[in-house]
Amino acid sequence: MRKALALFITLLAVLAASTSLATRSEQAPTVLAAASLQESMNAAAGAWEAKGHPRPRISFAGSSALARQIEAGAPADLFISADEAWMDELEGKKLLKPGTRTSFLRNTLVLIAPQDSKTMLAVRPDMPLAETLGSGRLAIADPGGVPAGIYAKQSLTRLGLWDSVKDKLAPAENVRAALALVSRGAAPLGVVYGTDAQADPAVKVVGIFPQTSHEPISYPVALLASSNNEEGERFRQFLISSEGKAIFHRFGFGTQ
Numbered sequence: 001m002r003k004a005l006a007l008f009i010t011l012l013a014v015l016a017a018s019t020s021l022a023t024r025s026e027q028a029p030t031v032l033a034a035a036s037l038q039e040s041m042n043a044a045a046g047a048w049e050a051k052g053h054p055r056p057r058i059s060f061a062g063s064s065a066l067a068r069q070i071e072a073g074a075p076a077d078l079f080i081s082a083d084e085a086w087m088d089e090l091e092g093k094k095l096l097k098p099g100t101r102t103s104f105l106r107n108t109l110v111l112i113a114p115q116d117s118k119t120m121l122a123v124r125p126d127m128p129l130a131e132t133l134g135s136g137r138l139a140i141a142d143p144g145g146v147p148a149g150i151y152a153k154q155s156l157t158r159l160g161l162w163d164s165v166k167d168k169l170a171p172a173e174n175v176r177a178a179l180a181l182v183s184r185g186a187a188p189l190g191v192v193y194g195t196d197a198q199a200d201p202a203v204k205v206v207g208i209f210p211q212t213s214h215e216p217i218s219y220p221v222a223l224l225a226s227s228n229n230e231e232g233e234r235f236r237q238f239l240i241s242s243e244g245k246a247i248f249h250r251f252g253f254g255t256q
Helices: 002-025 035-050 063-071 084-092 129-133 147-158 175-183 194-199 230-239 242-250
Strands: 030-034 057-061 078-080 102-106 109-114 138-141 169-172 189-193 203-208 218-223
Touching: 030 035, 030 063, 030 230, 035 057, 035 175, 035 194, 035 230, 035 242, 057 063, 063 078, 063 084, 078 230, 084 147, 084 218, 102 242, 109 147, 109 175, 109 194, 129 189, 138 147, 138 175, 147 175, 147 189, 169 175, 175 189, 175 194, 175 203, 189 194, 194 203, 218 230, 230 242
Parallel strands: 030 057, 030 078, 138 169, 138 189
Antiparallel strands: 078 218, 102 218, 109 189, 109 203
């Protein structure tokens, strides 16, 4: 009897452990996503949940801040960056699960102003950007590390405009913070992604930066090496599928 009871208890323990493991592998994945993906990623999470899956938990911030969180050991399953460079850094430190990195979205870079502004500029080397700003400042994501700011600096530099505005910047922690400065009227002009401008009715596009003036705006997604959550990989596969990409396309993103 004692042996039978001991075996029964052991079997219960094994079953409990198996159930716990299954629960962990089926739990809602945690996603760290670039700030510019807010509306589209929430829509993708909703579509995934409608299929009977646990709704992903999503944290939005600048790609640089998210990458540093991952390097510091932040618990998460997926990372979606607004550029390839921050994903390269994590891959170089072996913080990505091999074979899961995929570049799947593209974006554009635009010059915005408050909706009631009369400003309209052709983005080219002779654009009177500094003169148009006057005593105001150009809202821009931090060009020292945030992808949207890096792309903006690349473009303004290649157009020969950087030196004229580098002392007139209002740098923000991410592209949505830069968008908010213009949306609230705190800055007369700003540089953001085309999808950001589309998401905020309080701003309008007054100029489009030539794609040749900056590196391609590419969004890669990858599963983190520390993740053991099967739902994370399933959600990644959904995002890069034709069905998933169609969701992002509705919000103005290009797909690849």
